[in-house]
Amino acid sequence: MANNVVRKRPLHRILLAAGMWLIPVVAVIFGAGNWLPPLASEHGAGIDGILRYLLITVGALLVIGHLVLGYFILRFGGQERVGPFRMPSARTERMWSLVPVVILALVAEGGVLVLGLPVWDKFYASAAPADSVVIEVTAEQFAWNVRYSGPDGKFGPTDPKRITLNEPLGLDRSDPATKDDILVLNEIWVPLGLPVQILLRSKDTLHSFFLPNFRVKQDAVPGMNIQFWFVPTKVGTFELACAELCGLGHFEMRGLFHVLPREEFQKWLSEQSPAQ
Numbered sequence: 636m637a638n639n640v641v642r643k644r645p646l647h648r649i650l651l652a653a654g655m656w657l658i659p660v661v662a663v664i665f666g667a668g669n670w671l672p673p674l675a676s677e678h679g680a681g682i683d684g685i686l687r688y689l690l691i692t693v694g695a696l697l698v699i700g701h702l703v704l705g706y707f708i709l710r711f712g713g714q715e716r717v718g719p720f721r722m723p724s725a726r727t728e729r730m731w732s733l734v735p736v737v738i739l740a741l742v743a744e745g746g747v748l749v750l751g752l753p754v755w756d757k758f759y760a761s762a763a764p765a766d767s768v769v770i771e772v773t774a775e776q777f778a779w780n781v782r783y784s785g786p787d788g789k790f791g792p793t794d795p796k797r798i799t800l801n802e803p804l805g806l807d808r809s810d811p812a813t814k815d816d817i818l819v820l821n822e823i824w825v826p827l828g829l830p831v832q833i834l835l836r837s838k839d840t841l842h843s844f845f846l847p848n849f850r851v852k853q854d855a856v857p858g859m860n861i862q863f864w865f866v867p868t869k870v871g872t873f874e875l876a877c878a879e880l881c882g883l884g885h886f887e888m889r890g891l892f893h894v895l896p897r898e899e900f901q902k903w904l905s906e907q908s909p910a911q
């Protein structure tokens with residue numbers, strides 16, 4: 636009897652099953668670690684919640700799937716079967732196809748919608764609060780043109796026809812609204828705890844405004860004026876990266892995102908010389 640068991644389960648099949656069971660163990664060990672950069676925005680907790688939800692649900696499927704697969708290898712491996720596998724009936728086959736699809740769609744799409752829509756709504760759909768710091772960011776190969784509206788709260792008009800090497804945004808310097816605008820290259824300063832609204836544009840091609848710590852990633856699309864807002868919750872200097880391959884210099888399209896305590900931000904703002 637014991638000999639029978641040994642003959643039924645040769646070493647290679649046991650190893651194969653063990654390999655199948657090792658995959659979920661490794662996945663859980665790696666998946667349990669925190670892979671995300673430290674969080675520094677309010678809505679970012681919602682984004683992390685979606686990522687965690689997907690990791691856990693999809694991870695559970697991966698674990699269950701591999702445990703079952705390993706069991707099947709041990710239990711049914713090596714059996715000779717003549718002819719192709721057939722379900723008992725077309726109805727059984729339909730059910731085995733349909734039910735997992737519906738369950739997975741509910742888990743994946745349903746969960747992401749329930750968790751994600753409120754975040755989406757706050758980030759894009761709801762109007763930025765009145766006390767927002769409004770910053771215009773114009774992406775180009777390979778830099779971030781940053782503009783603050785100055786004391787008048789109005790951005791001076793831009794026009795592509797006026798764009799030159801010295802006038803990268805095509806500003807009209809004689810316009811009163813332009814005179815107090817503050818221009819910065821590749822660096823953004825914001826206050827802690829206040830909403831920051833970004834008006835995102837692109838001069839040439841697709842770019843992507845990516846602040847990993849703030850869970851902000853938004854494409855800049857030529858011809859479009861894209862707005863979103865978020866609240867920084869940590870003081871510090873963070874990386875701003877272009878996350879859309881935009882040309883040969885894409886790798887150097889980096890910037891710095893500084894979050895300052897409110898008084899320090901006001902001080903910084905008052906020290907900037909306007910565009911004139």
Ligand SMILES: [Cu+2]
Pocket residue numbers: 774775776777841842843877878879880881885888
């Ligand atoms: Cu870019």
